[in-house]
Amino acid sequence: MDKLPKIAVPFIITLVFLIILISKSAVTIGPGEGGVLFERFGDGINTEHTYGEGFHIVAPWNDMLVHRVRQQSVSDEMNVLSVNGLEVKVNGTIWYEPEFSNLGKLIKTKGADYERELLDPAVNAAARSVVGRYTPEQLYSSKRDVIEQEILEEVTNLLDGQYLTVKKVLVEDVKLPPTIKDAIERKLKQEQESLEYEFRLVTADKEAQKQRIEAQGKADANKILSASLTDKILQDKGIEATIKLSESSNSKVIVIGSGDSGMPIILGNQ
Incomplete structure (x- = not known):
């Protein structure tokens, strides 16, 4: 087997060195990520530039620190005190x-684990501050959306x-001691039943008013009708009806005399 030419040895060594150099220098930043450069022989983290998605070449003695920069969430359960000193557990999620x-500035000032160093303490402080303004009943029932907004602002x-x-802040659950929770649920149920009973009373009263108005209307109409029906009108109407009946081929009408009111008396018909 022939020996390799002398020039081939340094060429191979150089090629291997270049491959290692490129592999150490090539960095790929994935979707939703950003990179900051740690300059080993400079001032550390470069805070002036953030690298976006894609392929990048950096000096082999520097390091690219890659972190997620898209929206992300963290969930936690916190023990906090209500306005009356009762301990409650709040489950929440922060986006x-x-x-x-x-x-670069975030990582330089707060470290790579900025979520634990910065976000968690801020969320806990805000939750304690906001929850401490409300009673257990408000936390359990009607104030959830208000609490979320106030925590977000804090x-x-x-x-x-x-x-x-x-x-965004989402309060997913508020856990109270069982005795307090049961008492609140009983109270809410009683309030609901009271509202339903009051609604039925109002409905019944409105129905009674409607019937009274209808009855009064009918009475007024009858009163007006009675006042307008004089003896002369009744007599004329009776005569008209008698004439029409006498003209019928299927009827036989015998009229003799008149009644006390002057109306004809019909004795028989077919």
Whole structure:
């Protein structure tokens, strides 16, 4: 077997070195991710530029720190106190995202684990502040949407200028001690039954008023009709009816004399 030419050895060594260099320098940033450069022989993390999705070449002595920059969520259960000092458990979810252009500043000031270092304390502080304004009954029933909005506003204020944006807060569940929960549910049920009973009373009263109005209307109509029916009108109407009956081929009418009111008396017909 022939020996390799002397020039081939350094060529192969150079090629291997280049392959290793390229593999160390090539970085691919995936969808929904951003990268910041850690310059080992410079000032550390470069806060001036955030790298977007795609293929990038960096110096082999530098490192590319890749983090998700699209919207993401974190869920947690927090033990907080209501306005009267009762301990309740709140299950919630926070939707947030890092500011893409300030990703380097976020990591430099708060570290790569910025969620634990920055977001969690802010959310817990906001939840304690907001929940502490309400009674257990308000937390359990009617104030859920208001609480969510207030927590969002509190977190937004706490994270102002921290390069992290909270998009939405969802309070999924509020857990109360069983005795308190049962008492609230009984009270809510009684209030509902009371509202239903009051509705039935109002409905019955309206129906009674309607019947009284209809009865009064009929009475007024009869009164007006009675006042308009004089003896002369009744007599004329009776004569008209008698004439029509006498003209019928199927009837025999015998009229003799008249009644006390002057109306004809019909004795027989067919």
